[in-house]
Ligand SMILES: *[C@@H]1O[C@H](CO)[C@@H](O)[C@H](O)[C@H]1NC(C)=O
């Protein structure tokens with residue numbers, strides 16, 4: 001009994017310590033257009049880059065009830081439920097729902113994900129990240145990609161404990177969006193999740209504290225631009 005209360009206290013304290021989730025896009029409400037991630041209550045993270053959860057942080061894929069429409073060439077605002085607390089990069093990826101499939105059942109299988117944004121740190125006496133303390137992120141939607149439904153994957157990699165393998169923390173969710181307008185470009189450099197990252201990638205297995213890095217290599221593919 002004593003042991004149980006101890007564990008519960010520990011879990012509550014972790015939540016207060018400032019982990020986070022990405023539950024909302026646009027003017028929607030939490031988990032309305034964003035597929036409910038496994039950390040919707042815990043604010044926890046994925047540590048194993050080879051697990052199925054590294055895609056959308058869902059252990060049993062389930063769709064959101066709605067999707068958010070945007071025009072190609074505009075932006076989507078993606079929200080965290082509290083300020084980003086840990087040092088590390090934000091990234092966003094898109095994957096187009098194949099023709100003939102539905103945004104409310106497609107699970108994002110295969111080498112279908114292309115990156116539309118990643119964050120580089122500022123270098124100095126320590127690395128600083130523009131995501132730090134922020135609760136909202138402006139995601140660019142490329143102007144030349146094909147109209148249709150997409151999954152938009154938000155990812156923050158917390159690097160404070162990343163000097164040991166498996167120590168980086170991945171905070172992830174996927175929103176359902178419809179893109180209108182656009183062009184006919186099919187981006188190159190598409191990757192699969194899991195598959196895109198290795199635990200030994202230099203942007204994942206890294207000591208950000210000593211020696212202070214003078215460069216940072218974001219994991220995954222280059223950012224796609226039109
Ligand atoms: C939303 O986007 C999808 C995908 O492009 C499109 O089929 C649908 O017509 C759009 N809905 C509205 C209301 O614009």
Ligand SMILES: [Cu+2]
Pocket residue numbers: 017018019085086
């Ligand atoms: Cu944390």
